[in-house]
Amino acid sequence: MSGATEQGAESFERAIERDQRIEPRDWMPDAYRGTMVRQIAQHAHSEIIGMQPEGAWITRAPSLRRKAILLAKVQDEAGHGLYLYSAAETLGADRADLTDKLISGRQKYSSIFNYPTLTFADVGVIGWLVDGAAICNQVPLCRTSYGPYARAMIRICKEESFHQRQGYELLMTMMRGTPEQREMVQDAVDRWWWPSLMMFGPPDAESANTAQSMAWKIKRHTNDELRQRFVDMTVPQAEALGVRLPDPELRWNPERGHHDFGEVDWAEFRRVVGGGGPCNAERIAVRRAAHEEGAWVREAAAAYAAKQAARRDAEQGREGEAA
């Protein structure tokens, strides 16, 4: 270690110790930088891929108010993706490179988006359960050790919580509607409950990255802690809504002060993470098609910008000669 590196390492450790934020120009271990880039990129990819399952319902939304809400929500997700990619760029990553990694399958996104949205009730359930689980995961990230990521998460969490309320309100409205609508809601809850629990990642005993991420204060709680928090938060919401959560083992445990719940199907989790979910191929294909079909537009914008710069230079050159 050189003197400068040693000094950098010391001040990094001290900052982590004191719960201070690491900023882009600060020295940081390569492994910390790599972990942060990977996590932020996966998060950004999740926002962008996550536009698809709900985006598919915008043109078919059954009321103009729901259409406006959904359109605004999916627009927010594109915005979240944008500022997360920017946060990754503060660490030296490049958006185009991260996009390549996404569409070539070298970087992952949240597996929840590999499940299909079969009815309009799925829009509400995604808002309630998927955004709800995302909020449980993300609220602690507002205090994560990397400054730009933590600041991005504050804004994202505010918007996510709005989306969650909108989703829940849609379900409330549907549950007050026709018997058919109530069935649609229950069916969607049945399909999304277990995948939502998988959003917290593998059990602590099998989570390879948790210990290091906790030590660096990137993560503040373990996967199982967050999963428990989500279950405890969601059970009374399900009761208020009048839906059944599809887990016969789910019950309040007064000794623990928490709900007990059944075992997640981890084989399914690994299958979907590994690319074998119902929509993995389709999600990537849509993203890849948009990227490839848009290439000529991005090239045009770059060519036009270059021409404009050349014209400005020529103009200044002439002014220089005249002077």
Place this chain on the structure above:
Amino acid sequence: MSHTSDNALHAIIEATGDLGFRDPLAGVDSRLPEGAAPADLAAYCLMLGDDALVMSHRLQQWCTRAPELEEEVALANIALDLLGQARLLLSRAAQIRNGAGDAGRGTAEGAAAGRWDEDRLAFFRDAAGFRNVRFAEAPHDDFAHAMVRLLVFSAWRLALLDRLSSSRDPVLAAVAAKGVKEVAYHRDHAAGWTVRLGDGTELSHLRAQRAWDAVLPEAAELLHVHEVEGRLAAAGVAADPSTARGELEDVLARVAEAATLRHRPPGRAPDGGTGRYGVHTPELDSLLAELQEVARAHPEATW
């Protein structure tokens, strides 16, 4: 059972209002202007409302397909603005139909029970009941096509809204005052892209020219004056589309020049038989099949 006390939980359960996008006409003066037949005013609100609804739908179809993420945000934003305008205008049409009573009489829709509202107008009319210009209903072949169509549509609509901000109908005036700012941005956004594509690469120039050549001949429809528009314009309530020609031609000529595109101004307006009379292309049928699919599958449902 309530074992979990959590502020977020209470917030979510108690949340009913304040989630946005409710009652489009709340707080707007809804008196009818003198000298305008309510049926005319309702029909006119449908025309401008359907234009916005249908154009918004075409832009919504870009969602997750845009050439870059910034453009996802921009296109959604424009679609959302137009959807907002559509909701105000359809709500106004519904309000007048409900109050004026006879505007919808004599039609199958009018005979149906119940009151009109924005959703009944959007989801339970067939293509022949829609009054949007055909120009708005065409699918977008590619991004150049989308931007050229949006440019022409916005330049034209901006000219109309500009006139409508002094309409004697308070609702139209309020919609226009807000819409002018929105649509000016839409026009500038589309103009910016048309120039970048036209003066970008060889390929983008070809595609921009092809889009320009395909879209511009359709623009003449926008300048046709339906008799409802004529009567309401005379009463100081509506904008006469034929008066928008100068502004439209000026914008198009300037953009075409900056974009290095060959340009021919829009031709003579057709005499009739346009979208304003309910005469549409088959593309509107497929658009409505998508727009109305879920609502019509559950006619008794509340959303």
